[in-house]
Amino acid sequence: MTQKYFDEKVICQTLDYNYSAGGDSEKFHIAFGIDKNFLFGCGVSVASILLANPDAALAFHVFTDYFSDEDRGRFEALAKQYRTQIVVYLVDCEQLKSLPSTKNWSYATYFRFIIADYFAGKTTKVLYLDADIACKGSIEALIELTFSDTEIAAVVAEGEAGWWEKRAVSLATPGLSKGYFNAGFLLINIPQWAAENISGKAIDMLRDPQAMRRITHLDQDVLNILLVGKSRFIDKKYNTQFSINYELKKDTVNPVNNNTVFIHYIGPTKPWHSWGLYPIAQSFLQAKKGSPWHDVALLTPKNSHQLRYAAKHMFNQNRYFSGILTYLKYFLSKIFK
Known part of the structure; x- marks a missing residue:
């Protein structure tokens, strides 16, 4: 049975820039949930995926609460340049603004719940990505991945066993000692997510003061609790995390290699910042050069x-x-x- 916490009334307006040749049934769907501060990064992230996967039939979905005329022009130009489909959804955020937020995580972090509920009954699989991700490899294996009946998502582990054990204790969820994931990458099994009402359960937990006393990573912690034992952990090459601020430390080990598919630029310094000019940012900068944002100065x-x-x-x-x-x-x- 399909259960949705968010209905489609939260979508105020839809802008469909469709320059693709294929039908909807052939496309692999990739979604982003962002506020105005990440529109630049999101556009370049989409470009990076298209550059690395020129033969894939893709559709991109951007859920946001802000979209200027300039943004409209650049996103449509991107869809036209790569003959793809980009759909932009303007979201009414009133239901989200009462949820917990921090300096680093605005209410836009909860867009992933709206995304999962929006696609219920429309498609079986959606890849959710944070906008501070650049692609440098093939996503063919993700397109071909099939879920078992009990798997709600394919995820990538964050940290190692010591960190998982700490989260297991902090969140009173022993199963997390076998793996704790980063929610910036979620390949969602839409029917199973809806069947178990994950969005509704997550929002209820975020509104529960007792639950929130344990939670430090907001919806990421909540999703780890709800999906424990119901996720498939896949290779870290699909969410290789690196903070540009690590460049300030001596003997920093760069985990990005030739096998990396997605680089996730965690931390406050992003590759679109003028002070983040390191080799690690090249995947973003090359995609920027091949996009309608090529003439936009770094921030x-x-x-x-x-x-x-x-x-x-x-x-x-x-x-x-x-x-x-x-x-x-x-x-x-x-x-x-």
């Missing part, structure tokens, strides 16, 4: 938090004069905030 620091990190990275990149100026801006921002 400069907008607040004290970003100014501090930008200055550190500039010194790390031997850009000393820029680093000094940025540190001055940072101190001034703290004095006059």
Whole structure:
């Protein structure tokens, strides 16, 4: 039985940029849930997937609460350039704004629940991705993956056994000691998700003060609790996590290699930031060059938090004069905030 917490009334407007030749039944569906701060990254992420998978029949779905005329022009140009389909859904977020949020996670993190419910009854499988992901390999194996009757999602582990054990204890869920996943990549078995009402159970848990006393990673923790024993863990090449801020540490090990399919740029510094210019950002920058965002400048620091990190990275990149100026801006921002 299909159960949905969110009905389609939460979608205020749909914009369908369809320049593909194939029918809907042939397409593999990839979805993003973002606020205005990630539209740039999302557009380039879509471009990276298209560049790495030129022969795949794909449809992209962007759920957002903000979409300017400029965004409309660039996303339509992207669909036209690669002869693909990009559907944009403007979402009414009132139901989400009362849910817990942090400085790092806005209510947009809950769009993945709207996405899963929206596709119930429309398709069997949807790949949800965070917008700070760049593709550098084939997703053919994901397109061909088939689920068992009990599997709700295919996921990628975050960290190693020591971290899983800590989450198992913190979340009072012993099964997590066998694996804890990062929710930035979710290949969702839509019928099974709907049959078990995962969105409804997740929202109920997020509204439960007792449950929230244990939870630190918001919907990621909730999904790990709900999907324990019901997920298929797949290779880390599909969600290879790396923070550009790791570049500030000595002896940083870069996990990205020739087998990596998706690079997930976790942490506050993103590849679209002007201070994140390292080799690790090349997958994003190459996709940007091959997209309608090719002429968009990388973003400069907008607040004290970003100014501090930008200055550190500039010194790390031997850009000393820029680093000094940025540190001055940072101190001034703290004095006059």
